[in-house]
Amino acid sequence: MAEKGACFCxxxxxxxxGDAQVQGICHCTDCTTWAGAPVNAFSLFPADAVKVTGGEDNIGTYNKTPGSGRKFCKTCGGHIFTDHPEMGMVDVYHNGVPGLTHNPSVHVFYAEKTLAIKDGLPKFKDMPSEFGGSGDTLPE
Ligand SMILES: [Zn+2]
Ligand SMILES: [Zn+2]
Structure with missing residues (x-):
């Protein structure tokens, strides 16, 4: 079953x-300054699970780092999703896909947090080791 998403306009x-491989809350400075928000609720899907169905030539891409191709709409500036080619994954932003359920299991880059969230979930200093991080955790 496919869930439909769209930019702001x-x-x-x-x-x-399909299902997200992992869902969580990212506190990294790149996500939060790009979004202008204290956290980014992410859902990582395999790259082939995400298909653009309209307005493809209206998508802009900003690569601050080679690992993240941040996609936005050239008309409204709304964020669409972010390609992570080195992981073969796409980070879909929860509120851009109304039918997507977000059940976060982790917080990542908690060392960079500007908003503490005391929800009892693991707080990774950067990333879990299976995603190339240190695997170190921090107190809430
Ligand atoms: Zn738009
Ligand atoms: Zn991030």
Whole structure:
């Protein structure tokens, strides 16, 4: 089953199929300054699970780092998703896909947090080791 997503103005549309490999809350400085928000609720899907269905030529990409191609709509500036080619994953932003359930299991880059969230979930200093991080955790 595919869930439909769109940018803020609706010009760019996309679909996400299957289940996210991992969902969580990212506190990294790149996500939070790009979003202008204290956290980013992410859902990582395999790259082939995300398909653009409309407005593809209206998508802009900003690469601050080679590992993250941040996609936005050229009309409204709304964030669409972020490619992580080195991981073969796409980070879908929860609120861009109304039908997507977000059940976070981890917090990542908690060392960079600007907002503490005391929800009892593991707080990784950077990333879990299976995603190339240190695997170190921090107190809430
Ligand atoms: Zn738009
Ligand atoms: Zn981040």
């Amino acid at each position: 609706g010009t760019v549309t996309f679909e996400v199929s």
